[in-house]
Amino acid sequence: MAFAPMGPEASFFEVLDRHRESLLAALRRGGGEPPSGGSHLASSSEVLASIENVIQDIITSLARNEAPAFMIENRSSWENIKFEDSVGLQMVSHCTTRKIKSDSPKSAQKFALILKILSMIYKLVQSNTYATKRDIYYTDSQLFGNQTVVDNIINDISCMLKVSRRSLHILSTSKGLIAGNLRYIEEDGTKVNCTCGATAVAVPSNIQGIWNLVTDAKFVLIVEKDATFQRLLDDNFCNKMSPCIMITGKGVPDLNTRLLVKKLWDTFHIPVFTLVDADPHGIEIMCIYKYGSMSMSFEAHHLTVPAIRWLGLLPSDLKRLNVPKDSLIPLTKRDQMKLDSILRRPYVTCQPFWRKEMEIMADSKMKAEIQALTFLSSDYLSRVYLPNKLKFGGWI
Amino acid sequence: MKGTAVTVFEILRFLIIHWKCDIEVSKGVLLEGQLVISIEGLNSKHQANALHCVTTIASAGSLFGGTVLKKFLKEIQSILPGISAKLTWTSEESSYSQDMTGVTPFQMIFEVDEKPRTLMTDCLVIKHILRKIIMVHPKIRFNFTVKVNGILSTEFFGVENEPTLNLWNGIALVVDSQHYASRPKFDTIESYCSRIHPVLGHPVMLFIPDDVAGMDLLGELILTPAVALCPGPKVFSNQLNSISSVSIFLYGPLGLPLILSTWEQPMTTFFKDTSSLIDWKKYHLCMVPNLDLNLDRDLLLPDVSYQVESREGDQSQNMDLQGQTLLLFLFVDFHSAFPVQQMEIWGVYALLTTHLNAILVESHSVVQDSIQFIVDQVLEQHHQAAKAQQKLQASHSVAVNSIMSILTGSTRSSFRKMCLQTLQAGDTQEFGTKLHKLFCEITQHQFLHHCSCEVKQLILEKKDSAQSTEDTPDNSSLELLTDTSGQAENKRLKRGSPSVEDMRTLYSARAPSLSEAALGGRAPTAAPLTPSGREACETHSRALAPGRASLGNRLEDALWLQEVSNLSEWLSPSPGP
Numbered sequence: 001m002a003f004a005p006m007g008p009e010a011s012f013f014e015v016l017d018r019h020r021e022s023l024l025a026a027l028r029r030g031g032g033e034p035p036s037g038g039s040h041l042a043s044s045s046e047v048l049a050s051i052e053n054v055i056q057d058i059i060t061s062l063a064r065n066e067a068p069a070f071m072i073e074n075r076s077s078w079e080n081i082k083f084e085d086s087v088g089l090q091m092v093s094h095c096t097t098r099k100i101k102s103d104s105p106k107s108a109q110k111f112a113l114i115l116k117i118l119s120m121i122y123k124l125v126q127s128n129t130y131a132t133k134r135d136i137y138y139t140d141s142q143l144f145g146n147q148t149v150v151d152n153i154i155n156d157i158s159c160m161l162k163v164s165r166r167s168l169h170i171l172s173t174s175k176g177l178i179a180g181n182l183r184y185i186e187e188d189g190t191k192v193n194c195t196c197g198a199t200a201v202a203v204p205s206n207i208q209g210i211w212n213l214v215t216d217a218k219f220v221l222i223v224e225k226d227a228t229f230q231r232l233l234d235d236n237f238c239n240k241m242s243p244c245i246m247i248t249g250k251g252v253p254d255l256n257t258r259l260l261v262k263k264l265w266d267t268f269h270i271p272v273f274t275l276v277d278a279d280p281h282g283i284e285i286m287c288i289y290k291y292g293s294m295s296m297s298f299e300a301h302h303l304t305v306p307a308i309r310w311l312g313l314l315p316s317d318l319k320r321l322n323v324p325k326d327s328l329i330p331l332t333k334r335d336q337m338k339l340d341s342i343l344r345r346p347y348v349t350c351q352p353f354w355r356k357e358m359e360i361m362a363d364s365k366m367k368a369e370i371q372a373l374t375f376l377s378s379d380y381l382s383r384v385y386l387p388n389k390l391k392f393g394g395w396i
Numbered sequence: 397m398k399g400t401a402v403t404v405f406e407i408l409r410f411l412i413i414h415w416k417c418d419i420e421v422s423k424g425v426l427l428e429g430q431l432v433i434s435i436e437g438l439n440s441k442h443q444a445n446a447l448h449c450v451t452t453i454a455s456a457g458s459l460f461g462g463t464v465l466k467k468f469l470k471e472i473q474s475i476l477p478g479i480s481a482k483l484t485w486t487s488e489e490s491s492y493s494q495d496m497t498g499v500t501p502f503q504m505i506f507e508v509d510e511k512p513r514t515l516m517t518d519c520l521v522i523k524h525i526l527r528k529i530i531m532v533h534p535k536i537r538f539n540f541t542v543k544v545n546g547i548l549s550t551e552f553f554g555v556e557n558e559p560t561l562n563l564w565n566g567i568a569l570v571v572d573s574q575h576y577a578s579r580p581k582f583d584t585i586e587s588y589c590s591r592i593h594p595v596l597g598h599p600v601m602l603f604i605p606d607d608v609a610g611m612d613l614l615g616e617l618i619l620t621p622a623v624a625l626c627p628g629p630k631v632f633s634n635q636l637n638s639i640s641s642v643s644i645f646l647y648g649p650l651g652l653p654l655i656l657s658t659w660e661q662p663m664t665t666f667f668k669d670t671s672s673l674i675d676w677k678k679y680h681l682c683m684v685p686n687l688d689l690n691l692d693r694d695l696l697l698p699d700v701s702y703q704v705e706s707r708e709g710d711q712s713q714n715m716d717l718q719g720q721t722l723l724l725f726l727f728v729d730f731h732s733a734f735p736v737q738q739m740e741i742w743g744v745y746a747l748l749t750t751h752l753n754a755i756l757v758e759s760h761s762v763v764q765d766s767i768q769f770i771v772d773q774v775l776e777q778h779h780q781a782a783k784a785q786q787k788l789q790a791s792h793s794v795a796v797n798s799i800m801s802i803l804t805g806s807t808r809s810s811f812r813k814m815c816l817q818t819l820q821a822g823d824t825q826e827f828g829t830k831l832h833k834l835f836c837e838i839t840q841h842q843f844l845h846h847c848s849c850e851v852k853q854l855i856l857e858k859k860d861s862a863q864s865t866e867d868t869p870d871n872s873s874l875e876l877l878t879d880t881s882g883q884a885e886n887k888r889l890k891r892g893s894p895s896v897e898d899m900r901t902l903y904s905a906r907a908p909s910l911s912e913a914a915l916g917g918r919a920p921t922a923a924p925l926t927p928s929g930r931e932a933c934e935t936h937s938r939a940l941a942p943g944r945a946s947l948g949n950r951l952e953d954a955l956w957l958q959e960v961s962n963l964s965e966w967l968s969p970s971p972g973p
Contacts, residue, residue: 062834105784108791115798
């Protein structure tokens with residue numbers, strides 16, 4: 001395997017290797033990967049048949065002079081979500097639903113838009129072509145109104161038909177970046193090597209299609225912000241800490257970025273760490289990678305990596321490193337509300353160290369960006385902070 | 397107005413006032429009874445080309461107590477001395493024993509010589525007056541018979557068992573739309589609601605100009621407007637139903653039709669300006685007075701009528717002749733802290749008939765505000781409902797196209813076959829047609845069920861099944877007489893559709909407080925609100941104000957149903973038939 005051996009010596013990764021062993025042991029104890037629930041990768045004929053069944057139900061209702069309606073699961077309702085340590089947030093088996101009626105002026109439009117998008121999906125699947133959600137929106141932007149409407153309906157359809165979005169032939173636009181010790185081949189045969197020095201590779205749009213993934217990486221580092229990611233690239237972090245993989249979703253991650261992280265974990269079982277700002281928003285982003293989001297809980301099994309650990313920036317680091325107060329930012333009211341919300345979430349209960357860090361933040365009423373570490377030196381993050389954390393197991 | 401018609405109306409007016417005031421009919425109770433008016437005309441022996449007309453007004457049953465008969469006679473003779481007619485009274489108190497309620501029948505006769513053409517006009521005027529009376533006194537019935545040189549014509553006026561809306565002070569508005577406007581042609585019966593749905597406005601106090609000579613009132617004049625569209629559509633067409641005309645009905649105290657002293661002139665100065673009550677520019681409408689008020693029609697003739705001349709921006713002259721009529725009822729009532737004497741009512745009525753124009757001009761601002769508010773509501777409501785309907789139809793169009801796209805694109809013959817069989821369609825084209833029709837039907841079904849009348853109908857029909865025959869209309873006392881010239885006014889409802897006498901109206905919840913509305917932002921030069929007036933207004937405003945918030949956002953769903961469900965504490969159901 002021809003990777004440039006620029007990283008630290010092998011002893012540097014002892015703690016990491018032990019951590020990986022413990023993760024693998026936990027996996028073995030858990031009986032391997034959890035069974036996939038919720039949506040699955042359906043074949044084209046299955047998808048077409050599902051859509052035709054929906055149409056048949058509608059026509060049958062009409063023939064009985066009843067106004068047809070869709071029963072949509074309430075994806076964004078906490079009462080329909082449960083937490084499992086091995087999976088994260090996922091939908092319960094018997095969810096509450098809401099009715100999208102065709103004869104109510106309030107919901108008739110949504111009813112029609114669902115049918116419209118179903119008909120578009122039908123054509124995509126039949127013709128074995130793909131489109132992004134953005135493409136769908138632009139087919140008739142006036143009809144749809146805004147992108148969010150399209151996004152929600154597509155998720156509702158995926159949830160309703162119990163089929164992954166990929167199987168609907170709808171792709172999400174990737175915005176994430178990868179760098180480091182990784183290569184793979186895309187569905188169309190393109191060979192991708194992420195070891196590109198100061199540049200990064202865009203997360204591919206067809207994660208399920210990539211194959212022949214190869215890596216020596218000792219860890220995967222998820223970076224919250226693009227600014228931090230670029231900083232680390234500039235500091236040649238991937239080579240200094242080689243072999244490793246860096247990935248960023250540029251804020252709240254898109255589906256493909258999450259799928260890629262999941263794929264890396266499922267394929268290699270190497271430790272995954274997050275580097276986020278010491279603020280509620282960063283913590284929430286970290287939780288999305290680790291436990292999943294409420295809105296996508298119906299696809300939790302494909303998206304979550306409960307093994308993720310919080311590497312930094314920890315609120316306790318701020319005190320430990322004597323970060324000056326003028327580098328700190330007071331929590332806004334919105335921050336407070338978000339922090340309170342996260343503290344109430346079910347998964348925090350089984351993360352006492354995370355809880356403690358969040359309580360430190362709540363007590364101090366202060367937050368900090370990763371860039372706060374530049375007060376020590378401009379390359380403190382890549383030269384001292386991260387290497388020390390990785391070497392001595394400074395993750396929770 | 398002519399001799400016979402004037403006299404008949406004066407007598408009827410007096411009867412109603414006397415009935416209400418002296419018999420101590422409680423405020424919330426509707427006057428009930430039947431009167432027979434007959435005119436017999438024979439060639440006059442004293443005047444050439446004239447008819448000697450003997451007019452008889454009699455009660456078909458009991459009206460009021462014999463103990464006050466003498467007083468009644470004295471008073472009516474003092475009120476009517478100016479009428480150039482011979483007035484005789486036949487009191488049959490000696491031959492009728494008083495029943496348990498202490499009432500006896502009566503009969504009045506007067507004679508007038510008139511030209512035949514004048515008599516004809518008078519008959520039309522009388523019929524108009526009778527129609528106006530029964531529209532707010534639904535339990536009063538009239539038999540009107542005209543016999544000229546042996547040729548008999550009889551007409552019955554009554555609206556008992558028709559749906560009404562209880563107002564106040566013992567009057568109720570008949571809400572059957574057939575009285576107000578003819579149904580548009582070529583529209584299915586199902587498209588339009590058979591009832592109007594009046595919206596009551598906030599009552600406002602009227603100011604009497606200082607220079608208006610008249611009695612010193614120990615109370616206030618209160619105007620309460622009510623607005624409704626007629627006919628009220630159940631199902632809205634693709635295009636917004638346009639308004640083609642406006643009909644204004646004037647009523648004075650105790651629901652007496654306000655026949656202005658300027659009857660023979662087209663309309664008062666105030667009403668000549670079509671924007672005096674409502675700002676039509678808001679709706680891009682241009683209204684002109686309609687002077688063609690034909691007495692000879694079966695519908696209730698408005699006191700003032702406007703028609704749409706054009707719509708701004710609409711270059712075509714093709715006005716929607718079959719559009720809806722905006723009905724505006726102006727009820728002017730008299731409120732006093734003291735018991736109101738009938739002479740007071742008589743005086744107030746005279747004041748209104750003579751000086752209504754000046755009073756309305758003086759009170760223009762508050763009156764316009766009150767009316768404009770409810771007109772805005774009614775039209776906005778209508779507009780929103782039409783928009784909701786259009787939105788629904790647009791959505792269904794998308795749904796149909798999407799389903800067709802999947803059906804025609806499917807390569808699975810079993811799926812296609814099943815779809816066609818389910819709708820019993822021979823091919824995809826027929827399937828598409830049926831699919832579209834089915835979606836339209838569920839749209840109509842949605843709006844049908846949201847017409848308040850349908851809901852009330854359903855509720856009452858459920859009640860009916862549990863009740864005894866007490867709700868069954870008792871027609872034995874009614875004599876439905878067909879006339880040779882027009883249709884009988886008494887329209888019975890179908891069995892299973894009992895009269896709805898406790899319908900609720902929509903109130904303007906955002907109406908300003910009474911003092912604001914009454915004062916209209918100006919300091920009145922007249923005496924400030926007396927306790928009686930204030931109390932009356934507050935009673936009204938308490939009744940109207942606890943209405944609902946704006947309908948704007950809730951019109952999308954169950955429009956009429958929501959309005960019907962609002963209850964006002966002061967609207968009490970009148971006794972059933």
